[in-house]
Amino acid sequence: MAEYIFIANDELVRAPNDEFIAEGLPSLSCGGISRDARAQLYSLVTGTFLEDALQMELLIIASDGKSPFVYELDELVVDSFTQKEEDDLGALVAQWRFTQDIEKLNVENNDISDFAFTLAHLCRTARNETDLGVFLLSDA
Numbered sequence: 001m002a003e004y005i006f007i008a009n010d011e012l013v014r015a016p017n018d019e020f021i022a023e024g025l026p027s028l029s030c031g032g033i034s035r036d037a038r039a040q041l042y043s044l045v046t047g048t049f050l051e052d053a054l055q056m057e058l059l060i061i062a063s064d065g066k067s068p069f070v071y072e073l074d075e076l077v078v079d080s081f082t083q084k085e086e087d088d089l090g091a092l093v094a095q096w097r098f099t100q101d102i103e104k105l106n107v108e109n110n111d112i113s114d115f116a117f118t119l120a121h122l123c124r125t126a127r128n129e130t131d132l133g134v135f136l137l138s139d140a
Helices: 010-014 035-046 075-083 086-096 100-104 109-128
Strands: 003-009 027-029 057-061 069-073 132-138
Touching: 003 010, 003 109, 010 057, 010 132, 027 109, 035 075, 035 086, 035 100, 069 075, 075 109, 075 132, 086 109, 109 132
Parallel strands: none
Antiparallel strands: 003 027, 003 132, 057 069, 069 132
16 A cells, blocks of 8 residues: 655645646655554644544545545644644654554654654645645555
8 A cells, every 4th residue: 555645736636637647746655654653643743632633634535446545634733743843843753653553563763753854844845835735645
């Protein structure tokens, strides 16, 4: 199962047409970091309960068998990542490393840090431009 977080024009993602091409958009491979593990990070970054963080990838396009699922990251997640300073985010990543969902995964510590810092960068980029959102593409 391949999953990518990407930023794109909100309208193009919500109403894709034949001209919409996902290639070349700023993106981040989830690299095996599961939905549950991402929710742990969202919980830490937003200060919300885990059960609420599990709902922060909002389904906007269901798979029709030919195209993948598309989710939009909740505004609270995007805004929270945007507001985190590098040192604060580093401390949150240190906590995230010791969550049960991350410990179960076979990922390197550098991969976890790179994921969180790149996601924060994508969120900042989306907030600095008009009409951009942060989305997750999943082929499963």
